[in-house]
Amino acid sequence: MREITYREALREALREEMLRDETIILLGEDIGRHWHGAFKVTQGLAEEFGNDRVRDTPISENTIIGAAVGAAITGSRPVAEIMFGDLLTLAMDQILNQAAKLRYMFGGQVKVPVVVRAPFGAGVNVAAHHSQSLESLFLKPGLKIAVPSTPYDAKGLLKTAIRDDNPVMFFEHKLCYALKGHVPEENYTIPFGEAxxxxxxxxxxxxxxxxxxxxxxxxxxxxxxxxxxxxxxxxxxxxxxxxxxxxxxxxxxxxxxxxxxxxxxxxxxxxxxxxxxxxxxxxxxxxxxxxxxxxxxxxxxxxxxxxxxxxxxxxxxxxxxxxx
Amino acid sequence: MELEKEKLIEIYRKMLEIRRFEEKAFELFGENLVPGTIHLYVGQEAVAVGVCANLRKDDYVQSTHRGHGHCIAKGAQLDKMMAEILGKKTGYCQGKGGSMHITDFSMGILGATGVVGAGIPLAVGAGLSIQLKGTDQVVACFFGDGASNQGAFHEGVNLAAVWKLPVIFVCENNLYAMGTSQSEVMLIEDIADRATGYGIPGVAIDGNDVMAVYEAVHEAGKRARGGHGPTLLECKTYRHKGHSRFDPAKYRPQEEVEKWIKKDPIKRFKTRLIDIGVITEKEAENIDQDVIEVVEAAAKFAIESPFPDPEETLNDVFSIE
Incomplete structure (x- = not known):
């Protein structure tokens, strides 16, 4: 059975989904060809899909998410990466007031198919601004939250998140990126709400x-x-x-x-x-x-x-x- | 800029629709038929109409808490708008949004946000979708002088600039953010000057002159549709009423209010249309009467519509498919 890392599993999910649906785009700080993301999840994707679909952004978390939400309500399916989960706090308005509420507040007129990926977790000695686990902040109406622990779950859940028509907060863990595990080569997804x-x-x-x-x-x-x-x-x-x-x-x-x-x-x-x-x-x-x-x-x-x-x-x- | 007679009359009529709609909404508010609060667009009609007269149905607008005018100008239906303001099931948002969140996605209205400045990043995202699709649509993003002090303004305008997104940033500078005047919170006179910091054109115009707004947006639209990026347009205008509800707006000097009332955008445009022979006084009166009837019918529809069932509270948190 094939074993790959959690990081590779996430990358495969992004890549397979981007091949399947050209409205999927990636936005984030240094996710492109210069750096491939702080944790290298997006390695090779800018090279394969181009700078239009894999976009390096300014350091503007609120607008990374806001633009992703705005793109999501106008026909795109963005996956935004926030480099460290701690920095989601800079985008809380766009997450909690906009992404989570637009569909409801507008009486069901719109879908918001946006995924926000961000890594949580301590254990790598980077102190209080790069180590938190803030998942409970997002337990609010209108948001789905995925928290994969294994490579298999990471891939299957990320594919489900991208296909979901609702905002999904997709939380990864820094210490999981290098973990290896069984991930089948064939296509699969994991439904949300199944432990x-x-x-x-x-x-x-x-x-x-x-x-x-x-x-x-x-x-x-x-x-x-x-x-x-x-x-x-x-x-x-x-x-x-x-x-x-x-x-x-x-x-x-x-x-x-x-x-x-x-x-x-x-x-x-x-x-x-x-x-x-x-x-x-x-x-x-x-x-x-x-x-x-x-x-x-x-x-x-x-x-x-x-x-x-x-x-x-x-x-x-x-x-x-x-x-x- | 020469416009056809029909277009000029349409512009005039749209401004009147906003004015009469807002007057009616305020009347219903006074009768206690409007739950919550209300932010009237009276006095700023030339901005919304001057902008939207340049837009196609497939173009987008991003609206604000003072958004009724934007929606009417972009083609929303008055009856569903009024019903929403009254919290009725027949409203645009089925009673989930109210005055501050009236939206008609089928007309390209991307929503009205109650968080000052929050619409700016959303409009930028819509611009991104357009760029990815490769169409020549544009987004007109409305916001106020107050919003231009938000971080979202800086982030959003900068991103649109650097990616050359087809967004027209329309700052409606009505000189007050709630009760705080512009001079108390910024040292510059023209918010349009901020465009320099993003490397895009910034234009300050008389926002009570609908043709000036039309022409400026026409230029900004050409630039955006041509793939050359955003423009920051500052429309200097004034709200005739207070910020919300029954705010008497005592923080504004009486002379200032009177000066701006004299610059009423609708009266000015009507005088101009009569002067250049597009309409007569009588025709203008007929248009007004017609608009009043439409607004009355919208109010009647709203008043007679049912409230949503309480259980509908639980619907539409998620899209389920």
Missing amino acids: SIKKEGEDVTIVATMYMVHKSITAAEELDKDGISAEVIDPRTLAPFDKETLLESVEKTGRLVIVEEATKTGGVGAEISAVVCEEAIWALDAPIRRVAAPDTPVPFSPTLEEFYLPNEKKIIDAVKEIVP
């Missing part, structure tokens, strides 16, 4: 996103050695969110640990926790545990960043707190 059970288990459900999926799988393998069988679920999209798979798992295991790299307060874990409390509290045999970053900005120094980030040990500890 992936990355490891089956009986005693506890671990729901995790992005790079934390990998930490959680490693933790679960360690827990196996202690006789604790953990099920690891990756929702793959936060909006729509696959409640069914999660609730079925929690009903089976009776225990839930939520792992996310973002800061704890107001995070995705809080929302998932609320869903389980509302709909399956009687299935729980123990309190829910959240493993997340502390409520601080991301620190720079390796010792600080290591302390900050959730890891296998923190996940194992959380599981052992609630599994007898």
Whole structure:
């Protein structure tokens, strides 16, 4: 079976979709032939599709997204890249007030087929302005959110995102780009709102996103050695969110640990926790545990960043707190 | 510039449609039939009409919170507009948008944004679509003096300039951003001067002279359609009413208001048309009567239309296909 990296999988998705549909264009800072994107996802695409369809922009995040939205409502299908997820904050008006609301506010007159790609995540010592995980900010009506953790999911979800007629926030993780995994050569897409059970288990459900999926799988393998069988679920999209798979798992295991790299307060874990409390509290045999970053900005120094980030040990500890 | 008689009369009629529509909307507001707020275009009619008289149906306009005039000038239907203002199901946005967001995509209106300046990047994106398709359409992007202080203005105009996108940036400088006068928030007199910073033409014109607006947009349109890029057009104008609702606009000196009322764009154009023999006083009166009837019918339609069902709140968050 063919193995490629997450970065290559994303590139394949972009390339295949651009070959399929010539209205698809890419916009972003240094995504073209000079640099190929800060994380090299767009390598070779400007060369293949030309500067008209792969456009280097000025450093103008608000207008990168705004122009992408404006192009989306007039017949193009843009994929905008924001170099670091932290910089999405510069474009919040265009994302939350425009992209997310235009269809609704105009009574369904328009479709907004735009994808915004951006990398999140710490672990590479680039401090507080290049390391955040801000996905919870985008849990708002009118936006879909994809958070792939593996090369297979990255490719299938990105193709689905590009074909969707709605705005999709597509969040990648810096530490995932170099990960290798099985990606078939044939064409496939992954529907939104379908979680992936990355490891089956009986005693506890671990729901995790992005790079934390990998930490959680490693933790679960360690827990196996202690006789604790953990099920690891990756929702793959936060909006729509696959409640069914999660609730079925929690009903089976009776225990839930939520792992996310973002800061704890107001995070995705809080929302998932609320869903389980509302709909399956009687299935729980123990309190829910959240493993997340502390409520601080991301620190720079390796010792600080290591302390900050959730890891296998923190996940194992959380599981052992609630599994007898 | 010589225009045919029919075109001149059409321009006059469109300005009157805006004026009478706004007067009616304000009347209904006073009768408590308009939920929320309302931003009237009265006094600025020459801008929207002078711009849109240059546009084809397949050209785009990007509108603002003070957008009724843009929509009428681009060909939106008065009845569906008024119904939207009243929050009715028969309105353009089925009651989801209201006065600030009236839009008719079938007429090339890309939406009216309530966030000052936010339409500028959207218009740039529409220009990008046009360039990619290789057509000779244009986008007219309306915004105010206040919006020209937004970062979105800088980013958007610069991007359109550097990519030579077919956008006509139409700054309607009515001298006040809500209650704050231009001189309090910028040191320059002509916002058009900002064009220099982007390497594009900037033209300041009398925005109460519909023919001046028409001619300037004609030039900007030729440039845009020819692939030479955007123009920043500053139309100096004045809103006769306050910013919104019942704002008495006490922050404006009385002499200033009177000076601008004397420059009423509709009266000026009517005098000109009579002077050059395009219409008579009687014909002008007939046009006005006709417009008033159409506006009354639109108001009647809006008032008699049903409100949306409450459950419709949940529709159209996403396109489902």
